[in-house]
């Protein structure tokens with residue numbers, strides 16, 4: 096039996112998503128910019144997908160720009176905002192625990208003279224709001240890029256409070272909601288962010304499609320120019336089948352959240368954590384218990400090294416990861432866990448076990464059984 100517990104790396108494409116995509120590979124493959132009926136029909140279909148994504152986050156369809164991935168969405172927002180605030184006497188705040196798709200573009204800004212500061216988190220992995228507030232400076236132009244939920248721990252950030260403070264200072268707000276959308280309510284009609292990034296493959300759409308929400312009236316400078324698709328905000332002929340998949344996944348996950356699907360995922364995650372704590376000594380559950388997505392258990396196993404555990408788990412059919420997929424093979428403790436104040440030893444002993452709506456109780460039972468065996472083996476007892 097194979098058990099997939101790495102849905103934060105990428106999630107299984109939902110069969111209904113595949114079904115929604117197929118007609119746009121097989122029959123309706125026309126260019127949505129073409130003027131004849133077949134093209135116009137495809138354009139209308141893209142419009143419906145835009146509505147589905149907009150509904151997931153409480154946006155207007157016209158505020159949704161389809162992109163090639165979450166990394167692209169983050170880069171688009173950050174590079175456009177960099178241009179807007181200018182590099183002289185301006186300031187950028189990000190958190191220590193951002194994904195590299197925010198840290199690397201803001202590092203590049205720092206390298207050319209922008210004042211980029213990183214705000215820390217507490218031991219539960221939540222943004223230090225006091226430090227954040229102290230660093231805001233209403234006398235200069237600025238923006239923040241703070242994630243909605245962390246990819247390693249699943250901890251949901253105080254994005255509402257951070258957005259209110261940044262807006263009060265007159266700053267722009269971008270949030271990487273890539274690990275939050277489709278898992279917890281993400282509503283731009285309730286939290287007035289200006290830019291918000293989404294990636295399809297984190298919630299059962301395929302890899303290689305995402306979107307950037309751009310609030311109406313926000314300044315925006317396109318990163319990719321050309322034929323003027325996406326109302327000139329992201330040129331390039333639309334990846335229609337994948338956009339259709341993203342739309343369907345948004346619809347499915349809205350329904351799952353509203354009708355108890357994610358609650359069930361949370362119950363399985365709790366079962367996983369409780370069983371691990373009951374069956375294995377020296378287990379530490381990391382991150383806020385209260386503020387987190389339903390699908391992540393982040394666990395340290397005293398006296399173990401994750402890099403030794405992972406191949407054994409893999410051999411036994413359990414797929415999970417230490418930290419994020421992007422960090423695989425890098426022999427460094429996770430920057431997220433270091434920001435939470437963990438020792439190197441604890442950081443190296445942690446696993447991220449991420450579930451999805453496809454996870455079953457039998458899989459959880461099997462994963463616990465295998466983990467108990469692997470921990471005994473690695474500890475040599």
Ligand SMILES: Cc1ncc(COP(=O)(O)O)c(C=O)c1O
Pocket residue numbers: 103104164165166167194196242244245246271273274294295296303305419
């Ligand atoms: C929080 C976060 N931001 C950005 C990304 C990058 O998204 P994509 O893989 O679609 O480029 C990921 C993916 O791991 C992520 O978890």
